Amino acid sequence: MAIEFNFAEADPELMAEAEVVVSGRFVNQRVAPVPMEPNGIVVEFDKEKNLSLTVPTQAPFGVRDPVAKEFGLDPEKVRVRAPAVGGGFGAKSGCYVEYLVAISAARQLARPIKWTETRSENMLSMYHGRGQIQYVDMGLKRDGTITAVKVHVICEAGAYPSVGAFLPFLTRTMAQGVYEIPKVEFTSVSAATNTTPTAAYRGAGRPEATAFLERIIDMAADELEIDPVEIRRRNFIAPEKFPLTTVTGANYDVGDFNKALTEACRISGYEELRADQRSRRERGDTIELGIGVSTYVEITAGGQFQEFGAVKIQSDGTVEARVGTSSHGQGHATAFAMIVAELLGVAMEDVRVVQSDTALVPRGSGTSGSRSLQIGGSAIYNASVEVLEKAKVLAAHLLEANPDDIVLHDNARVGVSGVPASALSWADLAAAAHDPARRPAEWTDDEGLMSELDFNQGDATYPFGAHVAVVEVDTETGRVNLLRHIAVDDCGRVLNPLLVSGQQHGGVGQGAAQALYEGVSYDNDGNPLTGNLMDYAIPSAAEFPSFEVSNTETPTPLNPLGAKGIGESGTIGSTPAIQNAVVDALSAMGISHVDMPLLSLRVWQTIQDTRAK
Known part of the structure; x- marks a missing residue:
C-alpha cells in the first residue's frame, strides 16, 4: 500500500435519511498520455561549463531545481529551456530519471548528449493517468433529493508511487x-504495483470524481424513473449560495450550474432527441439512440495560486512581457499579448512574451492545473497596470500636469486628457525613464519603465459546465458511433474565444477517447499489452464528429481578469456524458452500467450476457 486516506470515522447513520440507496462499481481505467512528441533532453554546456538543458517540459523550474540538487550545483548554474513542447497533459511535469542519466553521461564524457525515447519506450516509461476502481453508494429521497454519498476508491499508483498515489x-x-449533498464519506487506498507509475493526466483526480458522480446519479434517475436532466436540477447548488465551502472542503467561488445545463439542452434539442429515441424503440430498431448528460465543477489553480510576471517598455516603444508559466500549445503568448495591448494601447505585434527559460525568467511554477491565464495572466495584467501608472507619473512631470489628468490616448500615447497633440509616445517615455535629468526627483527605479511582481490569487477557482452526448449503438455488433457532443463550459470571463474553443475541442477529444477507445492493460505478470499504437487505441479526428462547444460566463472575483481555467474542462465533462449516453442506449434492455472503454466487443458481450439471463 502506498497511501491510505480515511478522512473521518465511518458514520453508521450515513444513509439513515435515505429512502433509496443506489450502488455501483465503476472502473476508471488507466490511460497513457500519448503526447505527439515523446520525452527527451539535450544536454549542453555553455562557455563557463554550466549546464544548459533543452527539455520538452511543462515546468522548466521543476526540472532545474531537482537537477541542481541531484548534482550539488548552484541552481543559477543550470539553465533549462522548453522552447517547444509537443503535448504534455500533465505527464511532462517534473524531472524524469532519464534526464539525470543523460546529464550524468554528458558530465562524465564532457560532451553534449541528446536522448529521445521511442513511442514504445514512451508508452512504458512516461507517467500514466487515471487508474481507479470506485465503489459508490448514493442515498436519495423518493423525490430524487440526494441525502448522502459514500465512496471507496482503490487507486493504482504503479511502481515508485508519487503524484498518482495522492x-x-x-x-x-x-x-x-x-x-447539494449533506453528507459525503470518502476513503481510498493507493496500491503500489509493478507497472508504470501514475500521475497527473488532464484533470488529475477531478475527472474521476465527476465520473463516479455522474454515473451514480444516472443510475439513481433510472431507479426512481426521473429524467436525468430533472434529477440534476433538483439537486444543484443554487447560485445565491456562493461563495461556499463544500462538505469536502472545496471553496467554491461562483457558479450557476443550471444555466450551463439549460444551454446544453437547448443546443442539443434534448426533448427532440428523447422523442427520436422513443420512436426508434417503438419501431424496434436495432440501432439504438442514446443521450447522455454530464454536469461538473472542477478546481483550477489548486494549490498554485502565485505566479511571476513582468512588463517592461523597450527603448523603441515595444513591450517585453515575462511570465513564469510555460506554454506548450495553448496560445499563452497570444493571450498575454492581448492583455498588455489592451492595457497599454500598443499593437499586439509590438508585445514580445518571454517564457520557458530559467535564464530569462527568475521564477515560475510552469503550466499545470489550468492555471496559466488566471494566475500568469493576472500577473501580466497587474504589471501592465503598474507600468501605466508609472508612465502617468512620468508624463505628468514632463508635461507639467497633474497625474490625475493624464490618460492613455487612443494612439498609444500618454498625455493630458483632451490634449492629444502633446501626448508622449512609449518610446519617448522609455527614454525619459532612463534619463535622471528628465525624471521626477522621487523616481528611484533605474530599470526604466517596468514592473516586476508576483500575483497571488489566494485560492483556487472552480469552472463548471454541462455536456450532452448523442450516440448510436448497433445492438447486433456493439459498435458505438458518437453522433454529436455538446459542451457548454463556464471558465469565467472569456478573453479569447478561439483559444478557449481550442481547449474545449482538445479536452473533449481526450475525454471521448477514454470513454470509447483508450485503455492501458497488462498481463498477470505485469507485462504491458498496449506498448505501441498498434495495440493502444488512440483515435484520430476521423472517429469523431465536430464538437459543438460554447460557453456561459460567470466571472470569478478572485482575479482582475475574472478568468478561470479551461484546459481540462472538456476532458472532465465529456467522458461521463458519453458513457451515460451508451448506457442510456442500452437501458431498454435492462442494462444499467458498462465499464470503459466502451469497445464494440465489450458492449456486444454485455448485450449478449443480458439477453442470456
Missing part, C-alpha cells in the same frame, strides 16, 4: 460536485 485526495475534494 490524486484520490483531489477526487475526494471534488466528491460533492455540483450538488
